[in-house]
Amino acid sequence: MFSSFKLDPKSSEPVYRQIALEIRRAILDGRLETGSRLPATRDLAGQLGVNRNTVVAAYEALGAEGWIASHTGRGTFVVDRGEDPAEVGYPDYPDGAPDESLRSGFSRTVECAAVGGLQSIYRLAISDEGISFVGSYPAADLMPVEPFAASMQAVLARDGASVLGYGPTAGELGLRETIAETMRGAGSENATPDRTLVTSGAQQAIELVFRTFVEREDTVVIEEPTYTGALSVLNSLGARIVGVPVDEEGIRPDLLEIALSRHRPKFLYVQPTFHNPTTSVMDVERRREVVDMCRRHRVLIVEDDWAGDLRLDGEPSPSLHAIDGGSNVIYLGTFSKKLMPGLRVGWVAAPAAVMERLVELKRLQDCGTSPLIQAALDHFLRAGGLEAHLEKTLPAYRARRDAMFDALTRHFPKEAVFSRPSGGLFVWVTLPVGYDCRGLFAAARRRGVLYSRGDLFHGDGSGHNSLRLTYSAADPSRIEDGVSLLGELISERRPAGPFKDSSGTAESMPIF
Numbered sequence: 001m002f003s004s005f006k007l008d009p010k011s012s013e014p015v016y017r018q019i020a021l022e023i024r025r026a027i028l029d030g031r032l033e034t035g036s037r038l039p040a041t042r043d044l045a046g047q048l049g050v051n052r053n054t055v056v057a058a059y060e061a062l063g064a065e066g067w068i069a070s071h072t073g074r075g076t077f078v079v080d081r082g083e084d085p086a087e088v089g090y091p092d093y094p095d096g097a098p099d100e101s102l103r104s105g106f107s108r109t110v111e112c113a114a115v116g117g118l119q120s121i122y123r124l125a126i127s128d129e130g131i132s133f134v135g136s137y138p139a140a141d142l143m144p145v146e147p148f149a150a151s152m153q154a155v156l157a158r159d160g161a162s163v164l165g166y167g168p169t170a171g172e173l174g175l176r177e178t179i180a181e182t183m184r185g186a187g188s189e190n191a192t193p194d195r196t197l198v199t200s201g202a203q204q205a206i207e208l209v210f211r212t213f214v215e216r217e218d219t220v221v222i223e224e225p226t227y228t229g230a231l232s233v234l235n236s237l238g239a240r241i242v243g244v245p246v247d248e249e250g251i252r253p254d255l256l257e258i259a260l261s262r263h264r265p266k267f268l269y270v271q272p273t274f275h276n277p278t279t280s281v282m283d284v285e286r287r288r289e290v291v292d293m294c295r296r297h298r299v300l301i302v303e304d305d306w307a308g309d310l311r312l313d314g315e316p317s318p319s320l321h322a323i324d325g326g327s328n329v330i331y332l333g334t335f336s337k338k339l340m341p342g343l344r345v346g347w348v349a350a351p352a353a354v355m356e357r358l359v360e361l362k363r364l365q366d367c368g369t370s371p372l373i374q375a376a377l378d379h380f381l382r383a384g385g386l387e388a389h390l391e392k393t394l395p396a397y398r399a400r401r402d403a404m405f406d407a408l409t410r411h412f413p414k415e416a417v418f419s420r421p422s423g424g425l426f427v428w429v430t431l432p433v434g435y436d437c438r439g440l441f442a443a444a445r446r447r448g449v450l451y452s453r454g455d456l457f458h459g460d461g462s463g464h465n466s467l468r469l470t471y472s473a474a475d476p477s478r479i480e481d482g483v484s485l486l487g488e489l490i491s492e493r494r495p496a497g498p499f500k501d502s503s504g505t506a507e508s509m510p511i512f
Contacts, residue, residue: 002039002047003048005022015050024067033078034078042055056461059076063438071439134470143339144388148380151377159375163372163375164372172198175345179196180195180349183349186316188321190326194352203229207233209332219240221267224459225459227276227304242265264297268290271306272319274422276307276426279426287320287323291328294328300329307338312422331349400476401427412490416430417429428469429467434465439493443493448485451468453467
């Protein structure tokens with residue numbers, strides 16, 4: 001059956017997508033039934049006359065959309081999706097895909113398989129399925145609904161219609177002053193309102209900064225693994241990604257030096273504090289080393305400080321922006337993780353020359369973030385609302401972190417590697433090589449437990465033996481139940497034979 005697939009190498013549709021669509025059609029029209037085993041990727045690649053990586057990308061796309069599941073040692077199988085083919089976004093087409101004449105005109109911007117990682121996590125994070133450890137979300141039950149509502153009412157009473165119209169593209173001056181003042185208090189002495197841009201969440205901040213600097217085929221250095229949303233944007237822009245492995249203290253300076261020397265990237269994207277997903281924290285000495293190294297190589301740093309205020313243990317370290325003085329570091333911040341994601345408010349602190357371009361791109365995208373939300377947030381912050389919120393939430397997060405760590409210690413195999421993070425919202429778990437968390441994901445979802453697959457955080461698609469578990473939004477009793485079930489499923493999937501060392505490096509492009 002597979003040899004009859006009609007692939008067109010001259011089509012604007014990538015070949016991996018053509019393969020995925022053919023398999024999807026075969027499932028929908030009954031040629032492939034639930035439980036059918038798909039050929040091994042190498043075998044199907046031989047039948048179709050394509051590169052094996054092309055088939056791997058097709059299988060990964062189908063797996064992310066919930067059509068198939070892989071099981072280590074057994075193969076890849078069609079799964080039971082019930083009666084909901086619309087879940088993947090093609091509700092009105094009997095063959096599971098939009099009209100060919102429409103698809104042929106699509107931009108390539110979001111066509112590569114690696115772009116869909118953020119969508120995969122987000123779709124599950126906003127679902128109400130079972131016990132969810134997906135998404136780096138704050139706890140809904142701890143959000144300051146009443147205090148923020150009071151700030152909203154106060155702003156409307158004070159400013160009336162002036163906050164219901166358009167505002168400055170760069171953001172309301174009051175909020176920018178508050179952000180800059182807070183950054184100066186943390187050591188960024190050169191932070192000023194005119195060097196601050198308010199964005200619609202940190203994701204827009206990332207997209208604006210990356211789009212400002214990256215042309216197709218430009219090289220960017222990242223940590224390996226890294227934030228899925230950053231990978232999705234870089235892939236949509238057609239960037240050449242060089243991944244530098246991390247250790248317990250963040251990006252490895254020895255390999256970063258090589259990457260900067262050999263690849264001369266446009267910038268380094270890095271998360272020195274509570275790294276997503278590994279939770280590592282860079283010590284001050286390494287922070288200074290990274291700043292000095294990038295300055296020496298004339299490489300810009302994009303610092304994503306998404307969770308700096310979510311410290312559960314220890315003392316804070318200065319940001320790279322503070323160490324550098326803001327001349328060679330663009331700083332990204334957000335209120336989504338430490339306060340409320342529904343605000344959709346983040347910010348960028350950047351040199352004046354960069355800020356001008358960022359504001360122009362922001363104007364093209366949305367003409368500015370909501371003036372009402374900005375004014376209410378500024379009122380809330382100036383009234384001490386964030387401090388009061390963190391005073392309540394941090395002890396709760398600490399208790400939930402400890403509950404997850406204790407549950408992992410009791411229910412996961414002794415070979416699993418994880419640590420008690422000193423801040424942030426989740427735990428990163430690495431199982432020995434041989435485990436495949438994609439198959440585990442499908443099995444766990446059927447049993448009512450969701451988590452974030454580790455491969456979604458790797459630029460090269462590796463990391464299949466890792467998973468990210470968010471504790472912040474889950475009740476401790478649910479944490480115990482969910483981790484216990486995952487431990488049971490992991491034990492059932494214990495690979496045959498001796499474990500291999502799970503350490504090593506994985507680069508999106510070779511460093512050397």
